[in-house]
Structure formats: C-alpha cells, structure tokens
Amino acid sequence: MSAQQVKGPVNAAMMAGVAALVIGGGLALASLMSNGHAAFNTGSSGITWGLPVVGYVFFVLTSTGLTFVASLAMVFGIKEFYPVAKRCIWLALVTLIAGFTCLALELGHPFRMLWAIPTSFQYLSPLNWMGLFYAAYMVLLLLKFQKINGGDWNSSGSRMLGIASFASVVVAHGTLGGVFGAMAMRPMWYGPIIPLYFLLTAAVSGAAFAVLITYLTYGNESFMPAKVKNLMTGAMPKVFAAALGIVILAVVSRTIIGLWSNADGLQVWDHVVASPWYWIELILMIAAFVMLAKGGAPFFPSIMVIVSLFIGRYEFLISGQAVPLFKGSWVTGLIDYVPSMTEWMIILLAVGIVLAGWAFGEKSLNLAAEPAEK
Amino acid sequence: MARWGMVIDLDKCTGCQACSTACQMENNRLPGENYQDVLYYTEGKQPTPVLKWFPRPCMHCEEPSCMHVCPTKATFKTEDGVVLIDWNKCIGCKYCMIACPYGVRFYTDEKPLVEPDIKSVFPGEGDLSWNPPYKGPQQDNAHGVGIQPHGVVSKCTFCYHKISKAPKGIADLSNDDAANREYVPACVRTCAPTARYFGDLDNPNSNVSRLISDKRGVRLLDHTGNKPQVYYLSGGAGPAVPSGRGGANKA
Ligand code: SF4
Numbered sequence: 001m002s003a004q005q006v007k008g009p010v011n012a013a014m015m016a017g018v019a020a021l022v023i024g025g026g027l028a029l030a031s032l033m034s035n036g037h038a039a040f041n042t043g044s045s046g047i048t049w050g051l052p053v054v055g056y057v058f059f060v061l062t063s064t065g066l067t068f069v070a071s072l073a074m075v076f077g078i079k080e081f082y083p084v085a086k087r088c089i090w091l092a093l094v095t096l097i098a099g100f101t102c103l104a105l106e107l108g109h110p111f112r113m114l115w116a117i118p119t120s121f122q123y124l125s126p127l128n129w130m131g132l133f134y135a136a137y138m139v140l141l142l143l144k145f146q147k148i149n150g151g152d153w154n155s156s157g158s159r160m161l162g163i164a165s166f167a168s169v170v171v172a173h174g175t176l177g178g179v180f181g182a183m184a185m186r187p188m189w190y191g192p193i194i195p196l197y198f199l200l201t202a203a204v205s206g207a208a209f210a211v212l213i214t215y216l217t218y219g220n221e222s223f224m225p226a227k228v229k230n231l232m233t234g235a236m237p238k239v240f241a242a243a244l245g246i247v248i249l250a251v252v253s254r255t256i257i258g259l260w261s262n263a264d265g266l267q268v269w270d271h272v273v274a275s276p277w278y279w280i281e282l283i284l285m286i287a288a289f290v291m292l293a294k295g296g297a298p299f300f301p302s303i304m305v306i307v308s309l310f311i312g313r314y315e316f317l318i319s320g321q322a323v324p325l326f327k328g329s330w331v332t333g334l335i336d337y338v339p340s341m342t343e344w345m346i347i348l349l350a351v352g353i354v355l356a357g358w359a360f361g362e363k364s365l366n367l368a369a370e371p372a373e374k
Numbered sequence: 375m376a377r378w379g380m381v382i383d384l385d386k387c388t389g390c391q392a393c394s395t396a397c398q399m400e401n402n403r404l405p406g407e408n409y410q411d412v413l414y415y416t417e418g419k420q421p422t423p424v425l426k427w428f429p430r431p432c433m434h435c436e437e438p439s440c441m442h443v444c445p446t447k448a449t450f451k452t453e454d455g456v457v458l459i460d461w462n463k464c465i466g467c468k469y470c471m472i473a474c475p476y477g478v479r480f481y482t483d484e485k486p487l488v489e490p491d492i493k494s495v496f497p498g499e500g501d502l503s504w505n506p507p508y509k510g511p512q513q514d515n516a517h518g519v520g521i522q523p524h525g526v527v528s529k530c531t532f533c534y535h536k537i538s539k540a541p542k543g544i545a546d547l548s549n550d551d552a553a554n555r556e557y558v559p560a561c562v563r564t565c566a567p568t569a570r571y572f573g574d575l576d577n578p579n580s581n582v583s584r585l586i587s588d589k590r591g592v593r594l595l596d597h598t599g600n601k602p603q604v605y606y607l608s609g610g611a612g613p614a615v616p617s618g619r620g621g622a623n624k625a
Pocket residue numbers: 432433434435438439440441457473474475476477478479529600
C-alpha cells in the first residue's frame with residue numbers, strides 16, 4: 001500500500017487545504033484580534049450561537065459518524081469495512097480538531113475553559129459532559145490510531161481501545177444532543193429524541209465523508225483495489241442509503257410536528273419551510289437516496305448529502321433561536337441573522353484543516369493499510 | 375438568611391423606563407444591554423391592537439436553568455437567593471443565554487446598537503470592555519458587578535453591591551425606610567409610582583410576601599419550572615388560573 005496507488009487529487013487537496021487554512025485562519029484571526037467577537041453578527045438580542053457553532057456541530061458529528069464507520073470493522077467485525085477503517089479513524093481525528101477549532105474561536109475565553117470546566121465540574125450541565133466525553137474520545141482516537149499505524153489491529157489492547165473510542169463517542173454525541181434536547185425553553189430543540197436524531201445524522205455524515213474521501217483518494221473506481229471497490233459498490237452504499245432513509249423520515253416528521261404544534265417557539269417552522277434552503281436540503285437528501293437505492297456510485301450522493309446536512313445543521317441551530325425571548329420592540333418578529341465574513345472565514349479554516357489534514361495523512365500515514373490476512 | 379425577591383405591580387407601572395435608566399446609570403450599561411428593561415409590544419391585530427409594556431429584570435429563579443447549564447459554575451446562586459456570575463470563571467460559551475427563558479443575559483463583544491460605538495469612544499483598560507466617564511459600583515468581578523470585562527456574560531444582580539450590605543434579618547428594602555434606603559436596588563429606588571417592591575420572600579411578614587399572597591402574585595412563564603423570584607401583580611387576574619399543572623413540584 002503506498003503512494004503510487006493514490007491516483008486522486010490528493011496534492012490538489014493539500015494545496016487547497018493549506019490555502020483555505022491560511023486565508024480562512026489569517027482573515028478570521030486578524031478580524032477577531034482587531035474587533036473581538038463584534039466581528040460576528042451574533043448578538044444578545046439576536047442569535048446567540050451563530051455560524052461557528054453550526055460548524056462545530058457539523059464537524060464533531062461528522063467525526064462521530066466516521067468513528068461509527070470504522071467501528072463497523074473494528075468493533076463489530078464486519079470485515080468489508082477494513083479497507084476504509086484506518087482512513088476513517090484519521091479523518092475522525094481531523095474533523096474533530098476542525099470542530100474544536102470552530103468552537104474555540106467562538107468562546108469568549110477558550111484558555112480559561114481548560115481549567116475552569118474540569119475544576120468546577122457542574123454535573124448538571126450537558127456542556128460539561130460533552131466536553132469531558134469529547135476530550136476522552138479524542139485521546140482514545142489518538143491512541144487507537146497510533147496502534148493501527150504501528151500495525152497493531154487486533155491485540156486485545158488495540159481492540160479495547162477501539163471499543164472504548166466507539167463507546168465514548170456514542171456518549172459524547174449523546175451529550176451534545178442533550179445540550180439542545182434538554183432546552184425546554186426552546187421547543188424547536190427540545191425533546192428526548194434529539195440525541196438519537198444526532199446519532200442518525202452523525203452516521204449519515206460519517207458515511208458521506210468516508211465515501212467522498214475514498215473517491216478522492218483513488219480518483220475513481222477503476223483505480224480502487226478490489227476490496228475497496230467492492231465496498232464502495234456493495235456494502236457502503238447500502239448502509240449509507242439505509243441510514244439516509246431514516247434521516248429523511250426524521251426530518252419530515254420533525255417538520256410536520258413542528259408545523260402542527262402550537263407551542264410558543266415552534267412558529268419558526270413556518271419560516272423554515274418558507275425558505276428555499278429547506279427544500280434544497282430535502283431534495284438533495286431524497287435525490288441522493290434514490291441514486292443510492294438504484295445502485296449508482298455513491299460519489300455524487302456523498303457530496304449532495306454533505307451539503308444537505310450542513311444546511312440542516314444551520315437550520316437547526318439558527319431557527320432554534322430565531323423566536324426572540326422577551327425582547328419587546330428591540331426585535332419585532334423573528335430574529336434576522338446573516339453570518340459575517342469573519343464567521344465564514346472560521347468555516348473556511350475548518351474546511352482547510354479537514355482537507356490538509358486528510359491529504360497529509362494520505363501522503364505520509366498509509367491510510368489504506370488494513371490488518372494482514374490471517 | 376433572606377431570600378431576596380421582587381414584586382412588580384403592573385397596574386401601577388406606567389412604562390416610564392425610569393427603572394431602566396436608573397439601572398443603566400447604576401451598572402454602567404449601554405443601549406441594548408439592559409439588565410432591567412421595560413419591553414413594549416403590541417398584542418392583537420387591527421382594529422383592536424393593544425400597546426402593552428412589561429418591566430423585566432432578571433428573575434433570579436429558584437431553579438435557574440442558566441446556572442444548571444453553566445459548565446464552569448461561573449453562574450451561581452448566593453445563599454440569599456441571588457443568581458450571579460463570577461466573571462473570573464465565565465468562559466463566554468453563552469449557553470446560559472440559550473437556556474434562560476427570559477432573555478435577560480448579555481454578551482458585551484457585539485456590534486454596537488448605536489453609533490458611534492460608545493465603547494470605542496471610552497476604551498476600556500485591561501480586560502474591561504469600556505471605561506465610562508462615570509463609574510457606578512466598585513468593580514467586583516467575582517459577583518459580576520461593575521464594568522463588564524470582554525468575553526463574559528452579564529446580567530442583573532439585584533444590585534448586589536447594595537443589597538448585600540443591608541442589615542441581616544431585614545424584611546424589606548424600601549424607600550419608606552430612610553435608614554436603609556441606600557441598600558434598595560436602583561430600579562426600586564427610582565420607581566416613581568412605587569410599582570416595585572423588594573424584600574425577603576422567606577419572611578411571611580415581609581411586604582413582598584404579603585403582596586404575593588394578598589394580591590395573588592404570578593410568575594412569568596411558570597411552566598418552564600424556573601420559578602422566578604420576581605412576581606407580578608395584575609389586578610388580581612392571576613388567581614384562579616393555576617400557572618402550572620399543579621401536583622408534584624421539584625424539591
Ligand atoms: S431569569 Fe434567566 S438569567 Fe435570571 S436566574 Fe432565571 S434563568 Fe437565570
């Protein structure tokens with residue numbers, strides 16, 4: 001397994017990634033240093049958690065999903081998934097770092113967080129648990145990657161690490177779901193099923209990224225080793241389609257319940273379905289599902305699903321805050337919000353981290369490796 | 375130990391915003407970051423719209439969701455029932471702003487509401503977000519009192535710098551009590567029609583406790599379970615209609 005098998009645009013991805021990192025990171029940091037968070041379009045009478053938090057949720061849930069895909073092989077023993085397992089673990093690390101970067105740039109005091117959360121330990125706060133479990137997950141992922149990078153796939157230690165990282169991310173994503181699901185005062189988010197909804201959408205997000213990156217690695221199916229090709233034309237699109245189908249049902253059901261119910265705060269759903277973005281989100285998902293169900297290559301569906309999920313995360317985050325709480329004539333009607341350039345630059349930075357991080361791994365960490373046949 | 379609370383008589387409130395102005399002066403607040411605000415809104419449609427107003431401080435909830443979600447315990451409840459923010463611990467995650475059902479919390483690093491940006495006209499020193507020509511209370515970051523530092527969240531403190539100095543065991547803090555007038559929260563102190571009352575909710579003989587029971591005080595959005603320590607009186611309209619579904623209460 002080596003670099004000559006890589007026929008895809010890895011070098012181009014590396015260059016694009018570094019460019020995005022430098023431009024996005026440079027502009028975001030310059031603007032944050034001169035204006036602070038006033039460079040964001042968020043506000044106390046407006047949207048409190050803006051685009052960087054959307055990016056955070058999008059990337060950490062993608063990381064979650066990638067770990068699920070790798071775990072199909074490493075925890076559940078479905079051997080077909082071994083050819084993408086190492087790549088998924090690496091990408092899970094990279095997307096997790098991208099997500100954390102978005103969040104760190106959104107916090108008022110990111111460095112203070114490092115001591116203030118562990119020393120205070122507010123056990124009632126979902127955010128506390130989310131931090132704890134995502135931190136544990138990150139450490140476990142690193143250790144697991146180190147093991148398989150050293151060729152140790154199946155020692156009991158390595159297997160335990162695989163199981164532990166899977167377990168930690170199930171809990172971590174659940175607490176992230178809890179951050180929103182526990183908010184009874186924000187009915188758009190509220191509900192015990194939200195962690196489950198996050199789990200489903202995370203799985204789809206992970207599958208989409210796993211497909212996309214595999215295609216980018218090899219260029220197209222004709223350059224894929226037989227096992228990878230089998231996976232990409234066999235089990236992968238099936239799993240992907242099944243998870244996507246459930247997500248479509250979940251989105252539709254959330255919409256109908258949201259439109260039907262009278263709880264104060266849910267009136268935002270009228271606004272959600274009046275937006276073309278909602279329909280783009282839904283149509284992309286359904287079209288991707290149909291393409292997968294017809295047995296087509298999963299490459300284009302993966303891109304469509306990634307775009308759709310990003311729109312979905314944005315819609316979830318922003319609409320959940322769009323009905324003002326006791327703002328009187330400061331805000332009449334729903335809160336308007338358009339992310340600022342600085343906020344977009346943070347997303348560009350995160351995309352840069354993912355692209356460059358992946359390309360780096362592909363070039364120097366032999367991501368195509370899999371356990372030796374017994 | 376007292377458990378401080380407030381009663382606001384909506385029948386007396388004229389919507390004059392004297393309380394908001396006094397609060398702005400007392401706590402160095404800028405437009406759009408009103409610890410205390412009188413909200414104006416219209417209910418109903420033509421031809422029968424009604425202009426209403428509603429005075430809204432922090433409710434200093436008994437079950438403050440802002441405190442429960444705060445991952446650093448920067449938001450805490452004092453023994454005397456006041457919800458405060460320790461600015462030395464707040465990381466500016468803004469989860470509390472998401473979780474407060476009453477929209478009473480403010481992040482300071484935002485686009486200014488009025489131009490020129492007053493904060494850049496009077497730039498702050500060190501960590502502080504600005505440096506007003508007139509400064510109110512002594513800076514007390516551990517209780518979220520004074521000029522708001524960058525990167526943290528702020529809110530109404532019930533004028534903690536005043537009420538915490540009141541004699542122990544006192545039932546009410548009111549303008550009628552000349553000896554203790556200094557300790558009355560700024561909004562209560564300045565309310566011309568005396569629509570605001572402040573006192574110990576745990577003392578059955580305090581004026582606030584009496585008003586709540588005699589005039590049937592109600593709490594805003596009681597269904598959220600936050601149980602505000604700010605009660606509203608409205609012509610006895612609250613009464614027969616239970617504000618929650620009754621039955622079991624969280625301890
Ligand atoms: S009104 Fe909001 S900020 Fe004040 S104590 Fe209640 S939940 Fe916290």
